[in-house]
Amino acid sequence: MKNRRITLKDLAKDLNLSASTISRALDNHPAISDATKKKVQRKAEELGFIPNSIASSFRTKKTKSIGIIVPRIDIHFHSLVISGIEDFAYKNGYNVTIFQSKDSLKREKEIAKILQNRMVDGIIICLSIETEKCDHFKKFDKLGVPMVFYDRVPTDFDANKIVINDFESAFTATEHLIKKGCKRIGHIAGSQKTDIFKARLEGFKAALQKYKLPIHQDLILQTKHLGYEEGVICAKKYLEFSELPDGIFCANDYTAVSVIQVFRKHGVKIPQDVAIVGFSNYPISKIIEPNLTTINDCAFQMGESSAKLLIRHIEDKDEFINSESITLRTNLIIRESTQLSNA
Amino acid sequence: MKNRRITLKDLAKDLNLSASTISRALDNHPAISDATKKKVQRKAEELGFIPNSIASSFRTKKTKSIGIIVPRIDIHFHSLVISGIEDFAYKNGYNVTIFQSKDSLKREKEIAKILQNRMVDGIIICLSIETEKCDHFKKFDKLGVPMVFYDRVPTDFDANKIVINDFESAFTATEHLIKKGCKRIGHIAGSQKTDIFKARLEGFKAALQKYKLPIHQDLILQTKHLGYEEGVICAKKYLEFSELPDGIFCANDYTAVSVIQVFRKHGVKIPQDVAIVGFSNYPISKIIEPNLTTINDCAFQMGESSAKLLIRHIEDKDEFINSESITLRTNLIIRESTQLSNA
DNA sequence: CATTAAAATGCAAACGTTTGTATGTTTTAT
DNA sequence: ATAAAACATACAAACGTTTGCATTTTAATG
DSSP: OOOOOOOHHHHHHHHTOOHHHHHHHHTTOTTSOHHHHHHHHHHHHHHTOOOOHHHHHHHHSOOOEEEEEESOTTSHHHHHHHHHHHHHHHHTTOEEEEEEOTTOHHHHHHHHHHGGGSOOSEEEEOOOTTOOOOHHHHHHHHHTOOEEEESSOOSSSOOOEEEEOHHHHHHHHHHHHHHTTOOSEEEEEOOTTSHHHHHHHHHHHHHHHHTTOOOOGGGEEEOSSOOHHHHHHHHHHHHHSSSOOSEEEESSHHHHHHHHHHHHHTTOOTTTTOEEEOSSOOTHHHHSSSOOBEEEOOHHHHHHHHHHHHHHHHHSOOTTOOOOEEEEOOEEEOOTTTSOOOO | OOOOOOOHHHHHHHHTOOHHHHHHHHTTOTTSOHHHHHHHHHHHHHHTOOOOHHHHHHHHSOOOEEEEEESOTTSHHHHHHHHHHHHHHHHTTOEEEEEEOTTOHHHHHHHHHHGGGSOOSEEEEOOOTTOOOOHHHHHHHHHTOOEEEESSOOSSSOOOEEEEOHHHHHHHHHHHHHHTTOOSEEEEEOOTTSHHHHHHHHHHHHHHHHTTOOOOGGGEEEOSSOOHHHHHHHHHHHHHSSSOOSEEEESSHHHHHHHHHHHHHTTOOTTTTOEEEEESOOTHHHHSSSOOEEEEOOHHHHHHHHHHHHHHHHHSOOTTOOOOEEEEOOEEEOOTTTSOOOO
């Protein structure tokens, strides 16, 4: 059954040409006459020749393949980023191989080891939550395998990075609340061990300062993972205050959604009593009632940009560039949780 | 900077052994003495030798890599399946390369062409919505490259498949409504061109028949893509009836959620006035209020099973097995949309 | 001690492509 | 008509592993 695959040599023998000529003809090499190219292409088509990409990679030392290491694929943010990467890569003749670190440093190190086997031309990485030092990635610099980090990026060495401006985004989100008339504003913060959540807290504070509003330390609630359940706990804490905040900037959409739900159940009107802003524009933000005002963090674009930057570094190695850092523009999506709909 | 990579030959020269001995030593071949194996392993460690997987694949014609073709990565169901595939594959020494068909038959065909280049040892596929005939995949049978289809599977040829029993799941969901006392039950159906949605409709009808309840054709609403917006339209249609249904089985969670929201806005109480069951157990089903009773379609397990089946077919080709079809068990998750919480 | 069996290692070819260089052929210019 | 230039094709080596078979070394047996 399993019929043998057609190789260059088969074509060569069939056409009474050398393998090198076939190879060049299919590659549209200028030294080959148009007549031969036509002939070769027709024959290749006829015999259903598909070049052996492994042999080609072996010879050229290029795999046209990029590796991705993400904490988990089934987190919507990452699946969007991956989608963006795949899309850009596909259009540029690359394919993508995916690994999940499962937020485990151990597994991340294992994967880094595996990827040293020449399987990929470059790597896109979002660090695991456990990762603090990136020594296990330094090898790739030595091997000349470019890397691009996104979202959770290394701080202990100079790397290509794609990030959003968390500080500015948080500032914008908070400013929006202020402009809506909020004066007593709270924040649900993510782990302060993570740079991006630290920056969001800073941006929040900076906005309050700019508009000369007090920073109520007790209205800044700390969470570990910004999970839905943690949001519920935060919301209940707010309800215990003698005076509710009139606006809350949540460091992600999950906590924002849980606050909305808990508050509503207690008869708190949103946005009239309390306005809420989230972060990330998860699908649920469009569905929850009231719809959630949030920061669109452009995950798909982040994937595209990562792939674009990586491929550029793979294809033209500019010896003078050591690393690049790109900050993407975010935007505030204003919905009902901060503004009564006029519908 | 870019230091040359260590090869088997380097190790061989260093240790005064032949490359073949090194290769076998690292492979734990029985013909090699333990002393030599130790020596070789220590040296490999010392020089940081990483085998060139491309060279190895080239020689052995095995890439230890599996390809995945999904409509889109950023759909939660698929990202879960992929996660399951990656997890199982990783544990078994395989890596996964992902392609998105974007639900375009044209792109699916392109990808199928690309994958003929020996890049992968096997392929896992969820067909694009546009795909009716699968000729573009038949080549892989000839090439001896195993395939496993999941969810949307081919009907025009005999293939390895992992599916859930949509008929039975729909039956269970509907039966649940009946047992809760519903008598006038509606259904929001997906495209009847797609087998799985046809089966869900059939299962729905079968349950009604079994319990001798009338099938109200006008309560069976047809959608194209089971989208959130379509669900809103269906909900409004229901509201125009002189008599509401007292239970609705929705062919997915999106439409179920939109029905819940529209009904609630019109003062319809859920589950007291109308009980709702969805399908797929999307994340939102746990968050929407009231929480949605739904069928857990075990997407992660579906990924694991697909990978398991595929790898088995890759590694021991049983000439007698032509194709396997596996049906996974689903389960009904009962939540507030069909049952008042006793909290 | 000689012979044989068993164990350990080496040899060499092969996988299918790419690419620098050599060779052969045609065209152009003198 | 002849040399030079331009064009088209062929040759051969290389990439780093793996693997069947040959060879050498060691151990076992009579």
